[in-house]
Amino acid sequence: xxxxQCFEHPPSLSTGAGAGIVEELAGLKTYTTGPSDSxxxxxxxxxxxxxEAPNLRKxxxxxxxxxxxxxxxxxxxxxxxxxxxxxxxxxxWRKLHSPDKGYEDAKPVIAALKAKGVRAIGAAGFCWGGKxxxxxASSNDxxxxxxxxxxxxxxxxxxxxxxxxxxxxxxxxxxxxPEELKKxxxxxxxxxxxxxxxxIFPGVSHGWSVRYNLEDESAVKSAEEAHRDMLDWFLKHxx
Numbered sequence: 001x002x003x004x005q006c007f008e009h010p011p012s013l014s015t016g017a018g019a020g021i022v023e024e025l026a027g028l029k030t031y032t033t034g035p036s037d038s039x040x041x042x043x044x045x046x047x048x049x050x051x052e053a054p055n056l057r058k059x060x061x062x063x064x065x066x067x068x069x070x071x072x073x074x075x076x077x078x079x080x081x082x083x084x085x086x087x088x089x090x091x092x093w094r095k096l097h098s099p100d101k102g103y104e105d106a107k108p109v110i111a112a113l114k115a116k117g118v119r120a121i122g123a124a125g126f127c128w129g130g131k132x133x134x135x136x137a138s139s140n141d142x143x144x145x146x147x148x149x150x151x152x153x154x155x156x157x158x159x160x161x162x163x164x165x166x167x168x169x170x171x172x173x174x175x176x177x178p179e180e181l182k183k184x185x186x187x188x189x190x191x192x193x194x195x196x197x198x199x200i201f202p203g204v205s206h207g208w209s210v211r212y213n214l215e216d217e218s219a220v221k222s223a224e225e226a227h228r229d230m231l232d233w234f235l236k237h238x239x
Contacts, residue, residue: 004152005028006127006175007090007176009211010083011053018057020064031057031072033063040238041069041118042131043142045102045129047210048093050080054083055210059227066231068238069118070150073109074133075102099151102132110141122238124230126210127151127175144237146230149206150176158184162193167198168226171207195237201226 015022020033031051042063046056051072064070076097082088106123113121122144125133130150137145138160145165147153152175165188169181178200185198201208203220209226212219 013052014054018053026112029074033061034069038069039119040117041113041121043123044072045125045132047127048081050076050121056151075105099131103135122234137163146233148209158187164195166233170204170206171202
């Protein structure tokens with residue numbers, strides 16, 4: 001499901017990070033930010049480190065500033081990867097938190113947003129979240145998807161995609177190397193009924209868009225470029 005890079009550069013999690021609030025949505029603790037009455041929403045699906053990652057919440061606030069209601073559900077149920085735990089069992093964690101389970105949990109979140117009056121929804125998935133999102137993208141439950149440095153995705157999953165989708169990949173990525181993402185782009189480009197594209201960011205590694213060092217000017221610049229690309233995709237397709 002995921003390789004060693006998926007567990008690199010763990011963030012320092014913070015329950016109070018971000019300008020939004022944590023509330024319950026579809027039975028999940030959810031970081032919520034942006035106008036509560038917006039008819040346009042974006043769901044961010046975290047990587048293995050979960051919804052309390054400060055950079056992820058900062059990104060949620062940035063998307064919310066464009067007028068979207070943004071939600072970051074805790075699809076990991078308070079159990080993100082914690083490499084500081086003695087004898088942390090990665091395989092056991094993977095089995096407990098499968099992308100299939102994340103996908104099933106995402107469907108009631110989408111339904112709850114629509115019940116609030118939201119009429120168009122975009123979603124972005126990071127690493128583990130990208131594997132959840134590619135499954136969502138095979139339905140018409142959301143209007144657009146952005147997948148950033150995903151875990152292992154199959155060509156069959158790409159072939160099932162039905163909505164506008166963008167892949168933002170890293171040049172140095174063992175889970176989804178550039179040549180694989182480019183192949184996905186070829187499969188998607190054959191689908192003329194919706195727009196798609198693949199962009200590879202040079203000199204960065206898996207996880208760069210949310211697990212970057214704030215003191216590293218180059219890393220911040222690359223992450224912010226990915227954030228702009230993601231937001232532009234939502235502004236174009238979620239309306």
